[in-house]
Amino acid sequence: MILFGMEPKLPHHSKDHVKIMIVYDNYRFTETTMADWGFACIVIRGNDTLMFDTGAQKEILFHNLQAMNLRLANVHKLVISHHHGDHTGNIFPVLEANPLMQVFLPSSLDGNFRKMVENYGARVVCDAKMRPVGSGMYLSGEMGFQTREQALVIRTARGLVLLTGCGHPGVDRMVKKVAKLFGEPVYLVMGGFHLEDFTDHELDNIIGELKKTGVKKVIPGHCTGSKAIERFAAEFGNDCLQGGTGRIIEIN
Numbered sequence: 470m471i472l473f474g475m476e477p478k479l480p481h482h483s484k485d486h487v488k489i490m491i492v493y494d495n496y497r498f499t500e501t502t503m504a505d506w507g508f509a510c511i512v513i514r515g516n517d518t519l520m521f522d523t524g525a526q527k528e529i530l531f532h533n534l535q536a537m538n539l540r541l542a543n544v545h546k547l548v549i550s551h552h553h554g555d556h557t558g559n560i561f562p563v564l565e566a567n568p569l570m571q572v573f574l575p576s577s578l579d580g581n582f583r584k585m586v587e588n589y590g591a592r593v594v595c596d597a598k599m600r601p602v603g604s605g606m607y608l609s610g611e612m613g614f615q616t617r618e619q620a621l622v623i624r625t626a627r628g629l630v631l632l633t634g635c636g637h638p639g640v641d642r643m644v645k646k647v648a649k650l651f652g653e654p655v656y657l658v659m660g661g662f663h664l665e666d667f668t669d670h671e672l673d674n675i676i677g678e679l680k681k682t683g684v685k686k687v688i689p690g691h692c693t694g695s696k697a698i699e700r701f702a703a704e705f706g707n708d709c710l711q712g713g714t715g716r717i718i719e720i721n
Contacts, residue, residue: 481613485605485626489659489718490511493524493559494690499715501536503531508634508661511539514623517603519546519610520570521621522634523559524601528558533714541566546602547591550579550634551618555691564589573602575611575619599650609647613638620660622647625720628656629686635692641678654683657720659712661691672700674720680704688712 491498493509507524520541524530534541541563547570550556557578564570568590574583576597587593595616596599599610605624609631613616616637623630631647633640640662644655644676658679663673679687687705689698692714710718 480663483592485624485721486514487623487625487630487718487720489607489623489630489632489720490537490539491712491714491716492539493522493530494691494716495692496712496713498711498713498717501531502533502714504714506691507558509556509559510632510660512606512607512623513634515604517546517606518544519548519603519606519621520544520563521548521632522550522626523547523563523707524555525558526556526695527562531562535592537715537717546571546573547622548573548602548608548619549578550588550620551575551616551637552582553616553635556634556648556657560586564591573608573618573619577617603673608684609643610679612646618643622649622651625656629653629659630720631655631657632661633662634662639675640664641675641682644679644682644684648682656684657686658684659686659688659690659718661695662689662691663694664695664697665694665711667694667697669700673704674698686710688716688718691713705716 472685489513496544497504509524511520512519521551571592574595578593596612618637620634686708688710
């Protein structure tokens with residue numbers, strides 16, 4: 470279990486305590502979990518437990534859940550960031566395990582996909598707008614053009630946390646929009662940043678924009694790309710934290 474212990478610990482308030490557990494990612498943080506192309510994590514804030522994306526392959530997701538002693542029966546809500554299969558691939562196995570979840574789909578998954586989800590008995594919200602999804606947790610609203618994507622925004626005692634599935638709209642643009650919407654900077658951004666094919670110059674500009682916007686910590690994973698992760702590590706130093714399956718982040 471990993472705590473942001475590099476900084477003075479703030480007074481504990483249970484409603485602000487946030488735990489984020491990565492259950493699907495391209496990288497592995499622990500020996501007991503498996504890695505695969507895709508992303509999913511489970512977030513606990515107060516009395517709310519939420520799953521963000523579902524990864525691709527059932528056997529890998531369920532292996533990791535078991536290895537981390539996590540039960541889908543305890544998850545209240547499911548948020549899907551965008552329509553790609555490495556984020557939606559396990560939605561039906563997840564709903565088979567817990568059909569009582571409230572599911573938040575992007576507008577690109579309206580129609581037949583929404584009906585299939587509803588057939589499991591799940592309550593579905595399909596909206597492109599910013600909205601609350603739990604205590605101190607919000608959908609960013611859909612962003613981008615070619616691939617529209619929504620992120621998860623979490624209020625913590627240290628500031629906003631932004632979870633991105635792939636960051637297709639541009640991770641720097643997503644951070645700027647969220648900071649503007651909430652009127653405060655993003656403290657931590659984590660997830661897929663979609664930077665595999667970017668040049669060194671482009672990466673430097675994006676990292677510079679994130680720092681200028683006020684981002685203090687990053688956890689790049691999934692589709693960020695090895696070169697980009699190395700660049701983030703060089704620029705953010707100890708504030709670039711390793712992600713991967715089995716990783717648990719706690720913020721007080």
